[in-house]
Amino acid sequence: MKGDIGEQGTCTTCAYTEDFSNYWTAVMYFRHENGSYKRVPQYANAQLGTEGKDAPDIQGGMTIYYTQQDFTSNGDQHITAFQPGFRMTVGSPTTSTLDAAKANKGLRYTCLQTILTRGSETPDFPAKPCAAGIMAIHHFPNCWDGVNLDSPDHQSHMYSTVKGGFQVSGACPASHPVRMPQLAYETMWNTTVFKDMWPKDGSQPFVWSYMDNKGYGTHADYVFGWKGDSLQRVMNDSCMFHKCGSPGVQSVLKTQTIAEMNKCAVKNTVTEDTEGWLDELPGQHMAAVKFTA
Template identity: 85%
Template sequence: MKWLSVLLQAGLSQAALRFGCSTVSIQRLDPLVEPGAIPSAHVHQIVGGNAFNATMTGDIGEQGSCTTCAYTEDFSNYWTAVLYFRHENGSYKRVPQYPNAQLGTEGHDAPDIKGGMTIYYTQKDFNGNGDKYITAFQPGFRMTVGSPTTNTLEAAKANKGLRYTCLQTILTRGSETPDLPKKPCPAGIMAIHHFPACWDGKNLDSPDHQSHMYNTNLGAFLEAGPCPASHPVRMPQLAYETMWNTTQFDDMWPKDGSQPFVWSYSDNLGYGTHADYVFGWKGDSLQRAMNDSCMFHACGSPGAQGILKTQTVAEMNECAVQNTVTEDTEGWLSELPGQKMPMKFTA
């Protein structure tokens, strides 16, 4: 795709952030949809600042002491559901994550990013800055995209920002689908979550965590459509990419050819994919980046050479949150945590 060729070129000066975050926690907590619930309904994989907990309030950027993200001023939290493999015998195993292209190890014998996902903040697209002022998210801001209750293909297609890619290699892009791939993928499955970028300019959250935003997203890192009068403030286009390494399960693919992967909330089709965001950049750091003309890695470097400061992969991996919910998220499980009576989705 065109945007990938732009991504891999050097010397560009469009304002956009692309960075990796290692895993800060994998557990059943959801401070947005189920604040205070210990445990929440299903397992999540979370990256970002170590202020993550069951009841997150206030300015998260001032509450953490470390972050698993590449930029040291980003204490935001980003999370999605967890992907599992369902064996023919009925047991489940969590699918591991791996780092995205150009975001892996720092060099020979250096550590690799621990799981996690890739975060994007773009303004227009990967070909230009556009002519709109981009207002950074504010302290206390939060939102979600998608819904685990989405259970039809038509509804899944309607949200163009929520897609999957069956990876032929780590660099595969395009061929996005609204449902989980129906055959083994040589390099795993990439789950993609694009958030809305139009804000009402007043509310940092809303009862459904979505109404304060308006979604004009076109997906595929295209510039979102114009913002309506009800939500006139253009914010950064936030997106997540999670690389799920499904390859270890290729030899266990069901003999009947059925799709064996399932989200932690029991969706085996992928229609209900969703993601959560809690803003936590320190001070005006995100606004400074949005006001700059840097592109990806040029936006930060160790020390003070870039508009933002970065940390090493080892430092990213060292940051973690102690689990509040104690249960097995690693081994073969007889049932999905919290899903004693799994929902059955049909195409």
């Protein structure tokens, strides 16, 4: 999608009504011992869905963070919001070694013992069953060259000084001097539904949709789409997390209910089965045909 998608969108699944950005990461599948695959469901992160016990569940499990410094403070740096037309990616599906995965400090997994488990991050898929599922984590670079809204590889216009977790990132270099929001995704995968199907030989059974069974190639995409100056307003404010749009306080942003969030959906145009038990990962047969043609 080209242009200012913040002005093109008609609804959003985000809590903040002015956020029409596109957030994407690959889909996780469980590989059964018999060779079939089934999509791993997502679930909502902690502290989301706080409208009461009778409120509907949030559909999906990706949480998006825009932090100015870390989890406890906004700091005192000026943060320049992303601009209309901006996009970037982090990670690469071609990453195939553990050393290369370790070098991507912002890309990690947490084996959840509870929904609140944090820390103990690994650069590859957890080797044992996780009591509350797997959280995939993507921290994007936040140093911009100040000129290009994109680059041929979708990464060169940005520079990463990420240290891992939500620690304060390092200083931006002269080549990429503009500090932007620290964007991060946390995606909650409910692997517990397969706890009784774990391979008898103890091997790790999860795989990304592009046939990565190690987890080294985890990656994510971002296309900016906040309306008007809404994201810059937040970056200029001292609010943090829910307080940027919570009812009953002087809010910087507008919020919507979970029911309103769930009403927003894109019409499915995929005719291939992606939900049941599959003989192969979606798209693999089509890719093979294209490759050999």
